[in-house]
Amino acid sequence: MTPDHGPLLYEGKAKRVFSSDQANMVFVEFKNDTTAFNSLKRAELENKGRLNCQISACLFELLEKEGVPTHYQALAAENWMMVELVEVIPLEVVLRNVAAGSLCKQTPIAEGTVLSPALFDLYFKDDNLGDPLLTEDRLERMGLVTVEQRRHIEKLARRVNTVLTSFLERLDLTLVDFKLELGFNQAGALVVADEISPDTCRLWDMRITDPQDRILDKDRFRKDLGGVVEAYGEIHKRVQEACSKPRNYN
Numbered sequence: 743m744t745p746d747h748g749p750l751l752y753e754g755k756a757k758r759v760f761s762s763d764q765a766n767m768v769f770v771e772f773k774n775d776t777t778a779f780n781s782l783k784r785a786e787l788e789n790k791g792r793l794n795c796q797i798s799a800c801l802f803e804l805l806e807k808e809g810v811p812t813h814y815q816a817l818a819a820e821n822w823m824m825v826e827l828v829e830v831i832p833l834e835v836v837l838r839n840v841a842a843g844s845l846c847k848q849t850p851i852a853e854g855t856v857l858s859p860a861l862f863d864l865y866f867k868d869d870n871l872g873d874p875l876l877t878e879d880r881l882e883r884m885g886l887v888t889v890e891q892r893r894h895i896e897k898l899a900r901r902v903n904t905v906l907t908s909f910l911e912r913l914d915l916t917l918v919d920f921k922l923e924l925g926f927n928q929a930g931a932l933v934v935a936d937e938i939s940p941d942t943c944r945l946w947d948m949r950i951t952d953p954q955d956r957i958l959d960k961d962r963f964r965k966d967l968g969g970v971v972e973a974y975g976e977i978h979k980r981v982q983e984a985c986s987k988p989r990n991y992n
Contacts, residue, residue: 756773766927767815768824768825770825772823774791779964790970793971794939798938799817802938803989810905812933816989817988831886833923837922838918839918840856840919841857843961914947916947922934940974941960
């Protein structure tokens with residue numbers, strides 16, 4: 743079922759955004775498209791959009807219950823949600839609890855190294871530039887956020903990390919790292935936007951020791967491990983069992 747939406751406002755790699763008849767609210771459709779390496783690798787995986795939408799809805803509601811503001815309003819269909827319109831900051835906010843991925847390629851830190859406290863990184867969101875890592879001085883020179891906003895971004899991201907890490911551990915899942923998109927709503931408040939799913943989080947199954955079999959996130963696609971949708975389905979199953987049913991748009 744497709745909600746009664748207005749014109750297409752924006753289309754990204756994994757989602758489409760449509761206008762709605764409610765002020766400052768938009769509909770987001772989660773697509774089955776899957777990309778990696780700045781879209782150099784592409785595929786369409788049946789059911790992926792629905793799984794990411796449902797997982798994100800549960801995790802957004804979890805965050806809100808813990809006092810973390812998000813743009814999420816309600817599920818509008820199996821792979822659609824209604825969200826508050828926000829001005830997204832062009833930064834990828836990354837929290838790393840365990841070394842993996844690009845961190846291990848760019849530094850001598852071995853994969854699997856526990857990072858305590860979690861490593862906080864900011865990247866400039868621009869595919870043409872390869873989403874470069876920003877130093878504090880570069881961030882200041884670019885003028886993307888003020889010093890106070892930068893502090894608020896880190897505080898909010900670390901709060902998200904605390905909530906998600908604790909919740910996922912109870913599901914026998916290690917939150918290795920994750921990226922967030924943040925934005926300002928119409929009232930000027932900083933909120934968590936976009937999605938929180940296996941597309942944006944590295945998740946390892948604590949019940950499995952094999953370093954490849956334990957992967958339950960988009961690394962299965964990046965590394966050609968297969969079973970991507972099955973892995974997302976396992977995350978969906980555990981999250982759904984632990985969360986109350988997400989609220990629906992009427």
